[in-house]
Amino acid sequence: MTSIGELIDRAQTGLEDLGLRAEDVADEWTFATELVAAQGRRFGAIAIQRGTEDAPEPVARAVDELLGEIGLIDDPHRAIDWLSTFPDLVAIALGEPIGSGSS
Amino acid sequence: MRFQDAALDGRAVVYAGIQADPLVVRLAGLLADASVGQLVLARAVMNGMRTDPGVWRTIAPSLFPDDRSEAILAASLEVADRGEQVRSQVRGAVVEALAELLLRRRGSGGAVRRERRILFDGVRAEIHPYDVTFEGPGPAEAYDCKWGARGINADVLYQLDDARTHAADEDEELRVGLVVFDTRLACDVRLETQTAPRDATSLTTIETLSQLASMS
Numbered sequence: 001m002t003s004i005g006e007l008i009d010r011a012q013t014g015l016e017d018l019g020l021r022a023e024d025v026a027d028e029w030t031f032a033t034e035l036v037a038a039q040g041r042r043f044g045a046i047a048i049q050r051g052t053e054d055a056p057e058p059v060a061r062a063v064d065e066l067l068g069e070i071g072l073i074d075d076p077h078r079a080i081d082w083l084s085t086f087p088d089l090v091a092i093a094l095g096e097p098i099g100s101g102s103s
Numbered sequence: 104m105r106f107q108d109a110a111l112d113g114r115a116v117v118y119a120g121i122q123a124d125p126l127v128v129r130l131a132g133l134l135a136d137a138s139v140g141q142l143v144l145a146r147a148v149m150n151g152m153r154t155d156p157g158v159w160r161t162i163a164p165s166l167f168p169d170d171r172s173e174a175i176l177a178a179s180l181e182v183a184d185r186g187e188q189v190r191s192q193v194r195g196a197v198v199e200a201l202a203e204l205l206l207r208r209r210g211s212g213g214a215v216r217r218e219r220r221i222l223f224d225g226v227r228a229e230i231h232p233y234d235v236t237f238e239g240p241g242p243a244e245a246y247d248c249k250w251g252a253r254g255i256n257a258d259v260l261y262q263l264d265d266a267r268t269h270a271a272d273e274d275e276e277l278r279v280g281l282v283v284f285d286t287r288l289a290c291d292v293r294l295e296t297q298t299a300p301r302d303a304t305s306l307t308t309i310e311t312l313s314q315l316a317s318m319s
Binding site for chain 1: 139140147151152158161163166253285292293295
């Protein structure tokens, strides 16, 4: 059984990879890096609270499928859009509030 | 202060066709009653890489099975199936149509209009019209609609705040705001990088969209 903490670790890696792709849009470097940082803090907060919990199988599959989706993105502009969407889909899968967290 | 339809130039004619696309109308209608989770799903699918509905049901298992989720997924996939440029235009039109629909639900007798200019005595008209306006009774409102937080920039913030200020100069109240089909967190991060005035500009995000129908 996969733990929530392990899923968050994978999501964090996916988020950082997405951020690297987004950085190709030079004018949006600050926005992209700060959004990655804010979303990372959000993931960190979930990991602290629920990291040791076992993840139900559909949740683990959801995160895997989601990581597969963002892995297909090579356009940096689309990557920027996904920096906000990806963590919210992770939140939906984990039953966490959408759009929460402090920037 | 007075409102006026924007000039119908070539670009506006093309865009008017997109705004009238039945897919735009259908999707906006579905999203007007969607949960926040369903709104996030729609945003993801419209901006997604894969068009297999099974993938998206797996990604958001808690939203399925559900008739509205299925309808939103199907319509969003139709948007995703369009070419990149058209997809981008359709997404923008969906956000505007959604804002218009929600404002109309207030039922307070005001006119909800699209693509309007706001004119002030002695002030040169802005080039870009406001996406959606609410024109009385009571204070008028002007909204700029954005697909994502990234669309927030100095130009739009200045345009909205300038309009509010010009209205105040004429002893009129004009409420201005951004409707962003993105999360509050992304908008907050975006706004932190902006120095343009924004304290008097409302921000409606994916979490608070439904409140457009009840604001006064």
